[in-house]
Amino acid sequence: MRKVIVIGGGLAGLVTSICLRKAGLPVTLIEKKTYPFHRVCGEYISNEVCGFLERLQIFPDHVRPSLITRLQITSVNGKSAFLPLDMGGFGLSRFEMDYFMYQKAVDMGVEFILQSQAGAVRFEENKFLVDIEGASSMEAEVVVGAFGKRSRLDKQMGRRFLVKRSPYIGVKYHIQYDQHPDDLIALHNFKNGYCGINKIEEDKYNLCYLSARSNLSKSSDISDMEDHILSQNPHLKRIFTEAKFLFERPEVINEISFETKESVDQHVLMCGDAAGMITPLCGNGMAMAIRSAKTLSGEIINYFHNHHSREKLESNYGQRWRVLFERRLWAGRQIQKLFGSEHASNLAVLIARRSRFIADFLIKQTHGEAF
Ligand SMILES: Cc1cc2nc3c(=O)[nH]c(=O)nc-3n(C[C@H](O)[C@H](O)[C@H](O)COP(=O)(O)OP(=O)(O)OC[C@H]3O[C@@H](n4cnc5c(N)ncnc54)[C@H](O)[C@@H]3O)c2cc1C
Numbered sequence: 001m002r003k004v005i006v007i008g009g010g011l012a013g014l015v016t017s018i019c020l021r022k023a024g025l026p027v028t029l030i031e032k033k034t035y036p037f038h039r040v041c042g043e044y045i046s047n048e049v050c051g052f053l054e055r056l057q058i059f060p061d062h063v064r065p066s067l068i069t070r071l072q073i074t075s076v077n078g079k080s081a082f083l084p085l086d087m088g089g090f091g092l093s094r095f096e097m098d099y100f101m102y103q104k105a106v107d108m109g110v111e112f113i114l115q116s117q118a119g120a121v122r123f124e125e126n127k128f129l130v131d132i133e134g135a136s137s138m139e140a141e142v143v144v145g146a147f148g149k150r151s152r153l154d155k156q157m158g159r160r161f162l163v164k165r166s167p168y169i170g171v172k173y174h175i176q177y178d179q180h181p182d183d184l185i186a187l188h189n190f191k192n193g194y195c196g197i198n199k200i201e202e203d204k205y206n207l208c209y210l211s212a213r214s215n216l217s218k219s220s221d222i223s224d225m226e227d228h229i230l231s232q233n234p235h236l237k238r239i240f241t242e243a244k245f246l247f248e249r250p251e252v253i254n255e256i257s258f259e260t261k262e263s264v265d266q267h268v269l270m271c272g273d274a275a276g277m278i279t280p281l282c283g284n285g286m287a288m289a290i291r292s293a294k295t296l297s298g299e300i301i302n303y304f305h306n307h308h309s310r311e312k313l314e315s316n317y318g319q320r321w322r323v324l325f326e327r328r329l330w331a332g333r334q335i336q337k338l339f340g341s342e343h344a345s346n347l348a349v350l351i352a353r354r355s356r357f358i359a360d361f362l363i364k365q366t367h368g369e370a371f
Contacts, residue, residue: 012272
């Protein structure tokens with residue numbers, strides 16, 4: 001029987017595996033894709049993770065990520081405000097970031113099962129049986145669910161957040177656009193959505209947006225939606241007209257849900273987006289995935305080294321998860337209400353222009369301390 005199986009190899013799964021290996025525990029990670037690959041993500045990472053990644057010697061400084069210290073918000077009709085970002089962040093593609101973490105995990109001896117999908121997880125007689133599509137099942141003492149915002153495993157496990165259909169889609173491109181300052185992340189509102197742009201590595205920029213599915217239903221396709229809905233914001237119109245788009249077609253995901261989830265479900269320890277997803281405008285999902293990986297791996301190490309009971313492992317992690325993230329997720333959902341409509345986005349710009357105190361307060365509600 002394996003000690004730990006991690007399902008999903010995004011940042012949550014990779015960092016959990018690295019931390020467990022550092023403590024000498026054997027880990028098997030199952031990932032349905034193979035590295036490197038692109039994901040829908042704004043690719044802005046909050047600096048709160050830097051100290052932790054440096055201490056673990058897994059900070060990807062060799063790719064020279066761009067440093068981001070300012071935020072621009074524009075309203076649906078193009079009004080604009082700038083704010084300094086106290087904590088700041090850096091821009092790096094997931095293609096590079098996840099691949100770098102994967103290589104580090106391989107070097108540390110994590111066992112990878114790639115291009116394989118976990119189809120079911122059962123807990124019986126104090127152990128797990130993980131079914132892998134096209135291969136035989138595996139037994140494990142502990143299973144980490146790091147399978148992201150939405151996986152077929154959620155359905156198989158009958159998770160409650162699926163009951164409510166999500167109205168959002170996410171779209172990502174890499175572009176070249178030298179009109180955008182390197183130290184700036186911009187959030188441009190459009191009707192029923194918002195679009196981020198920031199520099200990543202080399203001379204590339206990430207352009208990523210969250211849109212209500214209804215925008216797409218009213219359009220013939222994504223490009224038509226960008227021409228007729230996103231481009232009503234003059235800042236976005238300029239980007240879509242002048243930038244060079246580097247992908248043949250965009251990366252697209254459906255059904256992005258911000259509903260609350262359980263951090264421990266049917267004894268599976270959930271990590272990253274599988275435990276709860278923060279609204280993308282906060283630019284904090286990756287930092288939360290890494291922070292939850294740190295917290296969870298600490299509890300798993302305690303379980304094995306100090307012979308804690310499973311009950312204690314689950315209740316300690318659940319409690320720590322709630323303290324660290326519950327409020328941030330709630331705040332992110334509330335702040336997202338200021339985005340995506342003409343009236344609310346004008347109010348957001350007004351707050352950013354007139355009250356630095358309120359704007360800073362709102363930003364802090366969705367971020368954690370450096371760790
Ligand atoms: C539009 C948008 C923009 C965003 N912008 C930002 C941003 O700028 N900054 C930021 O910090 N965050 C951002 N986020 C959030 C961020 O992308 C996530 O919070 C982060 O990727 C979570 O990492 P994770 O490891 O939990 O999940 P993921 O990175 O999604 O990884 C999950 C992995 O599990 C694998 N998997 C799923 N099911 C199975 C299965 N059954 N078997 C095997 N493998 C499986 C998947 O292939 C995937 O590799 C954004 C999100 C969206 C939707």
